[in-house]
Amino acid sequence: MFLERLIGIDLIRLKRTLQMGFKSILSHKLRSFLTVLGIIFGVCSVIAMLAIGEGASHEAQAQIRELGANNIIVRSVEPPDDRGASDQQSRVIEYGVTYDDVRRIREVIPGISIIVPGRNIRTDLWNADRRLRGVVAGTVPWFPEMSNSPVVYGRFFNDDEMDQSLNVAVLDRTTAGRLFPLDNPVGNTVRVERQYYRVIGVIDDRHAANNDSEGAAGTHRMFIPLTASRNRFGEIIVEQSAGSRSMERVELHEAIVRVDDQEQVVNVAGIIQDLMERYHNTLDYEIIVPLELLRQAEQTQRIFNIVLGSIAAISLIVGGIGIMNIMLASVTERTREIGVRRALGAKRKDIITQFLIETVLLSATGGIVGVVLGVTIPFVISYFADMATIVTLWAPLVAFTISAMVGVIFGIYPAMRAADMDPVEALRHE
Amino acid sequence: MEASIESRSDDMQPTTVPGSNGAVVRLADVKKTYQMGPITVEALRGLSLDFLQGQYITIMGPSGCGKSTLLNLLGCLDRPTSGQYFLGAEDVSQLDDDELSAIRGKRIGFVFQSYNLIAQLNVVENIEVPLYYQGYGEEESRERAIELARMVGLGSRLDHRPYELSGGQQQRVAIARALSNDPYILLADEPTGNLDTASGEEILHIFDELHQQGKTLVLVTHEEEVADRSWRVIRLRDGQVERDDTKG
Numbered sequence: 001m002f003l004e005r006l007i008g009i010d011l012i013r014l015k016r017t018l019q020m021g022f023k024s025i026l027s028h029k030l031r032s033f034l035t036v037l038g039i040i041f042g043v044c045s046v047i048a049m050l051a052i053g054e055g056a057s058h059e060a061q062a063q064i065r066e067l068g069a070n071n072i073i074v075r076s077v078e079p080p081d082d083r084g085a086s087d088q089q090s091r092v093i094e095y096g097v098t099y100d101d102v103r104r105i106r107e108v109i110p111g112i113s114i115i116v117p118g119r120n121i122r123t124d125l126w127n128a129d130r131r132l133r134g135v136v137a138g139t140v141p142w143f144p145e146m147s148n149s150p151v152v153y154g155r156f157f158n159d160d161e162m163d164q165s166l167n168v169a170v171l172d173r174t175t176a177g178r179l180f181p182l183d184n185p186v187g188n189t190v191r192v193e194r195q196y197y198r199v200i201g202v203i204d205d206r207h208a209a210n211n212d213s214e215g216a217a218g219t220h221r222m223f224i225p226l227t228a229s230r231n232r233f234g235e236i237i238v239e240q241s242a243g244s245r246s247m248e249r250v251e252l253h254e255a256i257v258r259v260d261d262q263e264q265v266v267n268v269a270g271i272i273q274d275l276m277e278r279y280h281n282t283l284d285y286e287i288i289v290p291l292e293l294l295r296q297a298e299q300t301q302r303i304f305n306i307v308l309g310s311i312a313a314i315s316l317i318v319g320g321i322g323i324m325n326i327m328l329a330s331v332t333e334r335t336r337e338i339g340v341r342r343a344l345g346a347k348r349k350d351i352i353t354q355f356l357i358e359t360v361l362l363s364a365t366g367g368i369v370g371v372v373l374g375v376t377i378p379f380v381i382s383y384f385a386d387m388a389t390i391v392t393l394w395a396p397l398v399a400f401t402i403s404a405m406v407g408v409i410f411g412i413y414p415a416m417r418a419a420d421m422d423p424v425e426a427l428r429h430e
Numbered sequence: 431m432e433a434s435i436e437s438r439s440d441d442m443q444p445t446t447v448p449g450s451n452g453a454v455v456r457l458a459d460v461k462k463t464y465q466m467g468p469i470t471v472e473a474l475r476g477l478s479l480d481f482l483q484g485q486y487i488t489i490m491g492p493s494g495c496g497k498s499t500l501l502n503l504l505g506c507l508d509r510p511t512s513g514q515y516f517l518g519a520e521d522v523s524q525l526d527d528d529e530l531s532a533i534r535g536k537r538i539g540f541v542f543q544s545y546n547l548i549a550q551l552n553v554v555e556n557i558e559v560p561l562y563y564q565g566y567g568e569e570e571s572r573e574r575a576i577e578l579a580r581m582v583g584l585g586s587r588l589d590h591r592p593y594e595l596s597g598g599q600q601q602r603v604a605i606a607r608a609l610s611n612d613p614y615i616l617l618a619d620e621p622t623g624n625l626d627t628a629s630g631e632e633i634l635h636i637f638d639e640l641h642q643q644g645k646t647l648v649l650v651t652h653e654e655e656v657a658d659r660s661w662r663v664i665r666l667r668d669g670q671v672e673r674d675d676t677k678g
Binding site (some may be wrong): 110344 | 505507508525535540551
């Protein structure tokens with residue numbers, strides 16, 4: 001009793017009004033269901049879309065993060081095609097990041113801990129008769145640590161092997177599986193052109209899988225010391241494909257620069273940009289800053305959320321209009337009932353409460369069913385479509401709250417119409 | 431009838447018009463005019479009537495005589511243009527909408543020609559509707575509704591819905607509903623109009639018994655047989671009382 005007086009609401013009465021509302025709704029099952037459908041779809045699609053969006057962006061951001069938020073990647077790019085048609089066949093194209101560039105970056109910029117240079121040579125990898133089209137990547141011993149690529153078996157090559165430019169090789173996991181489907185690759189050899197390389201380890205090459213301009217994910221890579229790469233392949237890389245022959249001279253295909261202080265990543269990238277511009281006449285390099293990509297991805301996610309929010313709002317408004325439409329029809333249909341209730345002592349506010357509660361019950365029921373479906377669907381999508389989905393806690397909460405509010409907002413007008421009827425007229429209504 | 435309904439005494443106001451000789455209702459020079467476009471229609475032209483406690487009254491008259499208007503005023507569904515209407519000790523002629531609702535809920539019982547039960551509610555729930563708006567507790571209201579349903583002979587059909595009942599049974603539910611709030615007056619608008627003779631007779635029998643219990647009954651009808659059973663017959667014509675006969 002005390003509580004009732006305190007909040008000014010007759011709880012027993014509210015309970016009975018709710019019961020009455022349920023009765024009215026259940027007396028038109030199909031109609032109520034169809035009315036609620038709009039809200040169900042609205043709520044459910046909002047949650048499902050948010051989950052898919054969240055999942056996709058989470059995956060993208062994770063991939064970027066694996067590149068390393070402290071890293072800057074300088075990569076060689078073949079400059080825009082400015083060759084004359086006459087000497088197309090014979091000329092050696094010279095472009096890209098040079099050893100001098102790397103040396104300059106290291107000397108000029110403070111606060112850089114490690115630099116990983118790399119050369120990628122597209123060629124065939126052989127295990128006896130088994131051939132695999134792949135890339136021989138010349139790199140440095142600290143590559144696994146820098147690129148977040150753990151060694152899963154054996155070991156990576158060390159400084160001694162680097163200094164002596166030995167023919168040792170580390171395969172990435174998929175390459176190992178394809179070249180050595182049955183036996184242990186470590187201890188075996190891989191032939192490239194006329195050279196044999198002893199396999200000493202296998203790594204999980206996240207760097208290549210996530211971001212490789214050569215051929216994106218799925219490129220088969222074999223890592224050898226950078227020094228070995230220079231000695232065995234020379235500076236000029238000749239590539240033969242489908243009868244055409246192209247020669248290019250590329251010293252380094254990429255260099256990863258790690259900046260100690262994350263705050264300084266963007267500044268350092270700017271300095272590298274200046275340095276490169278000074279020594280390169282053509283745009284034969286690109287500078288990739290994962291941190292900036294991450295920021296961009298977050299920005300994209302924000303825009304995506306706004307767009308989703310708008311779609312959600314529109315679909316819920318459409319659902320609300322559907323409810324309002326049905327409630328207006330229901331008020332007209334039940335004019336007699338309203339008249340009778342007024343004659344039996346119902347005040348205006350009793351009639352408003354009655355119709356408002358019916359609308360809120362409809363939209364809240366739709367909201368609950370929508371939340372259940374909306375939380376289930378992402379799991380189904382993840383299961384069948386192999387897509388990452390993330391259902392955040394706030395998505396169902398917000399969707400449900402809005403749906404209940406839609407009930408109140410779109411229920412007020414029909415309820416007022418019902419309450420404003422003249423009891424005499426309402427009783428006379430056929 | 432197996433049970434009678436005790437009067438509730440929590441309404442502290444006297445139930446009769448002050449200074450009258452036991453009148454429940456007093457109309458004093460009540461006028462009602464309607465504006466229909468440019469035409470002013472005078473539906474009631476200065477009615478003055480007293481209804482005494484326990485009277486069984488029928489109102490008769492040709493269509494357009496003002497019967498419906500009078501019934502709406504008596505039922506507090508409408509307000510007179512001028513004049514006073516005492517229902518019990520209080521002049522209710524100029525109350526606002528909410529106050530009129532409260533008065534209807536406490537002091538008036540309605541019985542309609544077409545029963546007007548609420549389709550989605552069962553017998554007991556229909557009888558409970560006025561109690562619900564009076565803020566009765568769930569148990570008290572349920573008990574009272576069941577008692578009333580038994581009184582009108584529907585004790586075995588408590589959970590039936592209106593469409594499962596005959597016209598006569600529906601009208602008996604309506605009477606139980608009208609009695610649930612123990613009203614000062616019970617207003618019935620052509621209560622037997624939609625019924626066959628036998629069912630109509632049952633309804634009139636209930637009214638006879640209510641009259642014997644001391645209820646104040648006001649019936650509107652155009653059937654002389656119905657009027658014959660009442661105690662006082664008021665005939666209206668052109669918004670005025672043409673005859674007012676009280677039986678010995």
